[in-house]
Amino acid sequence: MxxxxxxxxxxxxxxxxxxxxxxxxxxxxxxxxxxxxxxxxxxxxxxxxxxxxxxxxxxxxPFYQASKEKIITVSLILEHRPGILSNVLNAVAHFKGNILTINQGIPLQGVANATLSIDTAEVLGDLEELIYKLQQISGVKKVEIVGQS
Incomplete structure (x- = not known):
């Protein structure tokens, strides 16, 4: 089917x-x-x-079921401080997400936009939990899933 x-x-x-x-x-x-x-x-x-x-x-x-084994694109707004993007990448790695691309803009007014493409085939747990963990990282202002394929 x-x-x-x-x-x-x-x-x-x-x-x-x-x-x-x-x-x-x-x-x-x-x-x-x-x-x-x-x-x-x-x-x-x-x-x-x-x-x-x-x-x-x-x-x-549930969203995580629809997104499992797909590539998702996550948009983030990060404070312009050392280590925040590294903490985000470590959190994705902790959930066994495979980062395919990283794009980060030049910081303006103390924040930078970053976009990650993540292969979710091996993600542990559900994606809602991953997104929640990303939102809890100090210096992460916003996390939003903007696409999936």
Whole structure:
């Protein structure tokens, strides 16, 4: 069963999604983690009807699942201080991300833009965790996934 190449996918913030979509994602996570054994048990736990789950299940999946084994492009805004880019690269390496390209602009007004292309085929855990860790690095002002292929 291959991916339908005519379908388009969008990355959307969870705060604008309807409740049924969010609950469908929660059901899929419960099942994937083995916290429940059946769809019935999962939909009851999150308060979703079985019909709504089956309606949306093939169109809802976590970002990290969609991005696994792909190349993502991450845009960062970094303070202009020694070692910040090095800390970012070390964090990516810690998660077993393979950095393919690094582009960094000239610092202006104390910050520099950097763009990383990362092969995610071997990434440990999920990409949301990696992005969160990058955001926690001192001197990292912003982290945003701007593309994937």
């Amino acid at each position: 291959g991916i339908d190449q005519t379908k388009k996918f969008y990355m959307v913030s969870k705060d604008i999604l309807p409740e049924a979509i969010l609950k469908t994602a929660m059901v899929k996570e419960l099942l994937a983690r083995g916290e429940v054994l059946t769809v019935n048990e999962a939909v009851e736990r999150v308060g979703l009807s079985r019909s709504a789950f089956y309606k949306y299940r093939d169109g809802v999946f």
